[in-house]
Amino acid sequence: MREIRVGLIGFGTVGSGTAEVLRLQRERLQRKTGADVRLHRVADIAIEQLPPEFAEVELTRDADEVVAAPDIDIVVELIGGIEPAKTFILKAIAAGKHVVTANKALISQHGREIFAAAAAANVEVGFEASVGGGIPVIKALKEGLVANRIESIIGIMNGTANYILNRMTDEGLDFNTVLKDAQAHGYAEADPTYDVEGIDTAHKLVILMSMAYGVHLRLDQVSTEGISNIEPVDIEFAREFGYRIKLLAISRNHGDSFEARVHPTMVPNQELLANIGGAFNAIQFTGDMVDDVLLYGQGAGKMPTGSAVVADIVDIARNILNGAINRVPSLSYLPENLREAVITPLASLRCPYYFRVTVQDKPGVLSAITGILGRHGISIQSVLQQGREEKGVVPVMMRAYEAEEEAVRAALKEIDALEVCAAPTVKIRIMEDE
Amino acid sequence: MREIRVGLIGFGTVGSGTAEVLRLQRERLQRKTGADVRLHRVADIAIEQLPPEFAEVELTRDADEVVAAPDIDIVVELIGGIEPAKTFILKAIAAGKHVVTANKALISQHGREIFAAAAAANVEVGFEASVGGGIPVIKALKEGLVANRIESIIGIMNGTANYILNRMTDEGLDFNTVLKDAQAHGYAEADPTYDVEGIDTAHKLVILMSMAYGVHLRLDQVSTEGISNIEPVDIEFAREFGYRIKLLAISRNHGDSFEARVHPTMVPNQELLANIGGAFNAIQFTGDMVDDVLLYGQGAGKMPTGSAVVADIVDIARNILNGAINRVPSLSYLPENLREAVITPLASLRCPYYFRVTVQDKPGVLSAITGILGRHGISIQSVLQQGREEKGVVPVMMRAYEAEEEAVRAALKEIDALEVCAAPTVKIRIMEDE
Numbered sequence: 001m002r003e004i005r006v007g008l009i010g011f012g013t014v015g016s017g018t019a020e021v022l023r024l025q026r027e028r029l030q031r032k033t034g035a036d037v038r039l040h041r042v043a044d045i046a047i048e049q050l051p052p053e054f055a056e057v058e059l060t061r062d063a064d065e066v067v068a069a070p071d072i073d074i075v076v077e078l079i080g081g082i083e084p085a086k087t088f089i090l091k092a093i094a095a096g097k098h099v100v101t102a103n104k105a106l107i108s109q110h111g112r113e114i115f116a117a118a119a120a121a122n123v124e125v126g127f128e129a130s131v132g133g134g135i136p137v138i139k140a141l142k143e144g145l146v147a148n149r150i151e152s153i154i155g156i157m158n159g160t161a162n163y164i165l166n167r168m169t170d171e172g173l174d175f176n177t178v179l180k181d182a183q184a185h186g187y188a189e190a191d192p193t194y195d196v197e198g199i200d201t202a203h204k205l206v207i208l209m210s211m212a213y214g215v216h217l218r219l220d221q222v223s224t225e226g227i228s229n230i231e232p233v234d235i236e237f238a239r240e241f242g243y244r245i246k247l248l249a250i251s252r253n254h255g256d257s258f259e260a261r262v263h264p265t266m267v268p269n270q271e272l273l274a275n276i277g278g279a280f281n282a283i284q285f286t287g288d289m290v291d292d293v294l295l296y297g298q299g300a301g302k303m304p305t306g307s308a309v310v311a312d313i314v315d316i317a318r319n320i321l322n323g324a325i326n327r328v329p330s331l332s333y334l335p336e337n338l339r340e341a342v343i344t345p346l347a348s349l350r351c352p353y354y355f356r357v358t359v360q361d362k363p364g365v366l367s368a369i370t371g372i373l374g375r376h377g378i379s380i381q382s383v384l385q386q387g388r389e390e391k392g393v394v395p396v397m398m399r400a401y402e403a404e405e406e407a408v409r410a411a412l413k414e415i416d417a418l419e420v421c422a423a424p425t426v427k428i429r430i431m432e433d434e
Numbered sequence: 435m436r437e438i439r440v441g442l443i444g445f446g447t448v449g450s451g452t453a454e455v456l457r458l459q460r461e462r463l464q465r466k467t468g469a470d471v472r473l474h475r476v477a478d479i480a481i482e483q484l485p486p487e488f489a490e491v492e493l494t495r496d497a498d499e500v501v502a503a504p505d506i507d508i509v510v511e512l513i514g515g516i517e518p519a520k521t522f523i524l525k526a527i528a529a530g531k532h533v534v535t536a537n538k539a540l541i542s543q544h545g546r547e548i549f550a551a552a553a554a555a556n557v558e559v560g561f562e563a564s565v566g567g568g569i570p571v572i573k574a575l576k577e578g579l580v581a582n583r584i585e586s587i588i589g590i591m592n593g594t595a596n597y598i599l600n601r602m603t604d605e606g607l608d609f610n611t612v613l614k615d616a617q618a619h620g621y622a623e624a625d626p627t628y629d630v631e632g633i634d635t636a637h638k639l640v641i642l643m644s645m646a647y648g649v650h651l652r653l654d655q656v657s658t659e660g661i662s663n664i665e666p667v668d669i670e671f672a673r674e675f676g677y678r679i680k681l682l683a684i685s686r687n688h689g690d691s692f693e694a695r696v697h698p699t700m701v702p703n704q705e706l707l708a709n710i711g712g713a714f715n716a717i718q719f720t721g722d723m724v725d726d727v728l729l730y731g732q733g734a735g736k737m738p739t740g741s742a743v744v745a746d747i748v749d750i751a752r753n754i755l756n757g758a759i760n761r762v763p764s765l766s767y768l769p770e771n772l773r774e775a776v777i778t779p780l781a782s783l784r785c786p787y788y789f790r791v792t793v794q795d796k797p798g799v800l801s802a803i804t805g806i807l808g809r810h811g812i813s814i815q816s817v818l819q820q821g822r823e824e825k826g827v828v829p830v831m832m833r834a835y836e837a838e839e840e841a842v843r844a845a846l847k848e849i850d851a852l853e854v855c856a857a858p859t860v861k862i863r864i865m866e867d868e
Binding site: 021022024025028029031032033034128134135136139140143144145146147148149214270272275276277287288289290291292293294295296297298301303304306307308310311314315318319322323324327328329332333334337 | 455456458459462463465466467468562568569570573574577578579580581582583648704706709710711721722723724725726727728729730731732735737738740741742744745748749752753756757758761762763766767768771
C-alpha cells in the first residue's frame with residue numbers, strides 16, 4: 001500500500017489531537033484513500049517521549065529534522081504564533097514538503113508570503129483548521145460555494161468569547177466572574193486578550209475574506225472591538241428588546257470595497273446566530289446564487305481541530321496520489337487573479353445602535369444627552385434608566401434608530417465630555433431583522 | 435484557455451437555474467480554475483428555443499444527441515425521476531462522459547448500478563445537489579469529515595414539509611389549509627406525496643447513510659412516516675412542553691447496525707434543528723472526532739440547487755484538468771470497501787412518545803387507555819384533554835416517558851380497538867434534550 005508520511009511539529013493540545021486522529025482513523029482512511037496516511041515523525045521541545053501508542057513514530061527535539069527529512073511528505077505545523085512557526089513552514093516549503101497548519105495568526109498576517117513560496121515550490125498549504133476548528137468552513141467556501149459571488153460573511157468565530165457571553169446571558173453573571181471561572185476550567189487562556197478583544201476573530205475574518213473575495217488584506221484593516229466592557233445591564237436590555245449579544249465577525253461585499261469588522265452585536269433572537277450556545281462557532285456565508293449557508297460546530301478543541309487538520313492531510317494526500325497538486329488554489333482564486341482589498345471605512349456604517357451612558361443622576365441630564373444625539377441626527381427609540389445607585393451614578397440605556405457611525409462617534413465624544421458623564425459611553429451595534 | 439464543455443439534459447427549474455449559474459459565474463470560474471467551464475448543449479423536449487442570453491448554446495429535443503456528443507465533457511441530468519433519466523446517465527457513462535445529477539430518487543434507488551458503471555468507465559458522477567439543495571453537505575461529509583466515524587445523521591431535508599410545519603406552528607393553521615396555499619404559491623407540488631409523506635426525505639437519508647457509513651442500502655429499509663396527520667392540537671401540545679414538530683431524517687450508527695428512519699419529531703426548542711425556519715434545510719452530522727457539525731441553507735430552489743450542480747461541475751472539471759478522475763470515491767469509501775447495511779429494527783427504538791388518542795368522551799375512558807399503556811410498561815408523564823366537542827369525540831394528548839417502539843405499537847393496537855376509540859391514535863416521537 002502506498003504510504004503518505006506525516007511529520008508533526010508541536011505535540012501540544014492540537015498536535016497530540018492530530019496524532020490521535022491519524023492513529024484512530026488510520027484504517028478508515030485506508031478504506032477511503034487506498035493509502036496508508038500515517039504519522040512518521042514528531043518534533044517537540046518539551047516532551048521526552050511520546051505516549052506508548054506512538055511507539056513507531058520518531059521523536060526529535062529539533063523541528064529542522066522533521067522539516068528536512070526526506071521520508072516526510074507533509075509537514076504539519078501546530079506550534080502556533082509567528083516565529084519560529086513561519087521559519088519552519090518556509091523551510092518545509094523550500095524542502096519540497098506540503099504543509100498543513102492551524103495557525104490563524106500566521107496565515108492572516110504572513111499568508112501572502114507563505115502562499116507565494118508554496119506556489120513557487122509547487123507544494124500545497126492546507127489551513128482548514130485555522131478557522132472554525134472542526135467545521136469544514138474553508139472547503140465549503142472554496143469548493144462548495146465556488147460558483148458564487150460572496151455577498152457577506154457573518155460569524156461567531158471565537159468559542160471562548162461565545163462561552164463567556166452565553167454564561168453572562170444565561171446566568172446573569174458579570175464578565176470578570178465568568179472569565180475567571182473559564183480560566184480555572186481551561187476554557188480561556190491565562191492571557192485572554194486575543195479571544196475577548198476580538199483579535200483571534202479578526203485573524204479568522206481576514207482568512208475568510210481573502211478566499212471569499214480573492215483579495216489580499218492586512219489584519220490592521222479589520223476594525224476590532226472586544227467584549228470586555230459588556231455588562232449584565234447590556235445583556236438585560238438586549239433580552240428585553242429581543243436580542244442576544246454575540247461577538248460577530250462581519251464582512252459585506254460592496255463590489256468596490258468590503259466591510260471588515262469584529263464587534264459585539266445585538267442579534268435578533270430569531271436568527272440562528274443568536275442561538276449558538278456554549279463555545280460553539282457558526283459561520284454564515286451569503287452567496288448571490290446559493291443565498292444563506294451556515295455552518296456550525298466545535299470551533300476549537302483537541303479532537304475537532306485534529307479532525308480538520310487530518311482532513312487537510314487527506315486532501316493533500318489525494319492530490320499527491322493523483323498528481324494533482326494545487327488542484328484548488330490556496331485562496332480560491334488563482335494567485336494571478338488576487339487583488340488588493342479596499343476596505344469600507346467603518347465611519348460610513350449605518351445600523352441601529354445601543355448606548356449605555358454612565359452619568360450623575362441629576363435633573364436635565366437625559367435632556368442634555370438626547371439633545372446632543374438629536375443634533376447629530378440620531379433618534380432615540382427607547383430609553384431605560386436604572387434605579388438610583390449608591391454614588392449617584394447611573395447607567396442610562398438607549399436604543400437608537402439607524403444612524404451613521406461617524407455621527408455616533410461625534411455625538412458620543414460630546415456626551416463623554418459632559419461634566420455629568422462618569423465613564424466612557426459603551427455602544428453596541430444592532431443587527432436588523434431580515 | 436482550456437475549455438470544459440457541459441451538456442445539459444432538462445431545462446426546467448433546476449436546469450435553467452444551472453444554465454444561469456454557469457452563465458453568470460463564467461468569468462469568476464475562469465479566475466478560479468483557469469479554464470472556461472461553459473454550457474455547450476441543452477436537450478429538452480418541451481422548449482422551442484433557449485432564452486437569447488444562451489444564443490451560443492446548441493438546443494436539441496433529443497437527449498441522446500447530448501449524451502453522445504464528442505464535444506461534451508460533462509453531462510448534467512436534471513429531468514428527475516427514474517426513467518428516462520437512468521438510461522441517459524448510463525448512456526453518458528458508456529460514452530465516457532462524466533455525469534452530474536440532482537436526482538435523489540434515482541441515486542437512492544439505482545446508485546449502486548450507476549456508480550459501478552462509472553467506476554468501470556473511469557468517469558465521475560457528482561450528486562451534491564441531490565441532498566440539501568445548495569448546501570455543500572455531501573462535500574462536507576465525504577471530505578471535510580473524512581477522518582471521522584459518523585455516529586449519527588439528523589436533519590430537516592425537505593423544505594416543503596418544513597415550510598408547512600412552520601406555517602402551522604406560527605399561524606395556528608391546519609395542514610390542508612397550508613398545503614393548499616403552498617400549492618397555490620408554487621411552494622408545494624400538485625402531488626405533494628413525496629414531500630409530505632417523507633419519501634423525498636428518505637431518498638436523501640439513503641444517500642447520506644451510504645457515504646457516512648460506506649454501505650449499500652435500499653430505500654425500503656428506511657422506516658418512513660409523513661406529516662399529513664399532524665393537527666394544530668399536536669403543535670399546541672408541543673409548544674406547551676417546549677418542543678417544535680419537525681419532519682426529521684434520523685440515522686444512528688450502532689456499529690453492527692444502523693437506524694434509518696424518517697418521521698415527525700418533537701424537537702426541544704433549544705436545539706438548532708427546532709429553529710430552522712421557512713423552507714430551509716439543516717443537516718447535522720456527529721463524528722467521533724469532530725462532535726456535532728450542522729449545515730444550514732436553501733434545500734431547494736432554482737439558483738441554490740444550480741449552485742450545487744455547478745460546484746460538482748467545477749469539481750469534476752478540476753479533476754479533468756489535473757488528470758485526477760475519481761480522486762474522491764463516489765460513496766466516500768473505495769467501492770471494494772462498501773458493505774451491505776444492516777438496519778436496526780424500528781421496533782427496538784426507545785424514546786419518549788407523544789400520543790393523541792381520539793375517543794368518545796365517556797367516564798372511564800382515560801383509565802382504560804392508561805391501563806392498557808401501563809400493562810405494556812408505558813408510563814404517562816402528562817395528559818391534556820381538550821374541551822368537549824360537538825359529537826362527543828375528543829382528542830386526548832399524552833406525553834409518555836421513554837418506551838420501546840414495539841410496546842407502543844402493541845399498546846396503540848389495543849387502544850385503537852376499543853369501542854370508544856373514534857380514530858387511529860397518532861404518535862409522535864420526542865427527541866430528548868442532550
